[in-house]
Amino acid sequence: MDIIIPKQNCPLCDRVVEFVGIDFGRKKKFNCPHCSVYKISIASEEAITKLSKEQKEIISKAATQCRPQTMLLIWTDQGTKQIKYDCVPEKD
Numbered sequence: 001m002d003i004i005i006p007k008q009n010c011p012l013c014d015r016v017v018e019f020v021g022i023d024f025g026r027k028k029k030f031n032c033p034h035c036s037v038y039k040i041s042i043a044s045e046e047a048i049t050k051l052s053k054e055q056k057e058i059i060s061k062a063a064t065q066c067r068p069q070t071m072l073l074i075w076t077d078q079g080t081k082q083i084k085y086d087c088v089p090e091k092d
């Protein structure tokens with residue numbers, strides 16, 4: 001039986017990408033040919049759609065610049081509601 005990998009448009013660059021749900025469905029891990037691999041919380045995925053193209057590009061670039069064995073994690077700060085991102089170890 002084939003494993004069906006869900007696809008959607010990359011929240012950062014709008015290309016069609018594969019993703020997997022992780023962290024009990026609270027996060028998604030995207031594998032984007034443009035932005036590389038990154039993890040995003042469901043809440044921040046919603047917030048990212050409201051960012052400007054330039055802001056998304058900055059985050060996309062940050063994802064590609066993470067060192068090997070790390071990937072970008074994007075989340076929303078609970079207090080300020082600001083989108084935060086940082087390179088974190090690849091394993092969950």
Ligand SMILES: [Zn+2]
Nearest residue numbers: 010013032035
């Ligand atoms: Zn992308």
